[in-house]
Amino acid sequence: MDIFANVIATLLIIIFVFILMACCYLTFTECVKRKAKGFMSNVSGGITRHIRVYDSNGKLIEEYKGTFDIETTNSNYILFDDENNLRHIIYFTTATVIIDELGQ
Structure with missing residues (x-):
């Protein structure tokens, strides 16, 4: 025992x-x-972020602020839907994309 x-x-x-x-x-x-x-982020609809897209010369093309859930793949693109449910697909072979998370 x-x-x-x-x-x-x-x-x-x-x-x-x-x-x-x-x-x-x-x-x-x-x-x-x-x-x-x-x-x-997936469950709550995203994280509050600031997204900036620059062309190859460093000029700011577009800027987005809001709550985003971002998808990226090996296909050289970033996809996200903004707060107005508009889908954005950015091919980063032709642009530089900077995504910053904003504080709560």
Whole structure:
């Protein structure tokens, strides 16, 4: 019976340590914080941002402020819908796009 109790105690200690390590990882790593922010952005309709689009010479073409959920792919474009439900697709092979998150 002592062997069984020792095995159970060892398993409980291993499970406790694993849960403690998982909590630390999920709480303190920047990767998880970014994923959580991305999830909240998807659920809440976006993050308040300031988007500026410049041409290849550095001249400001367009500027957007508001709450946006931004999608980007390897196809060289950034897609977002503004607060008026107008869709914007910016091909960044021909422009420079700067997206700043604004404070709450």
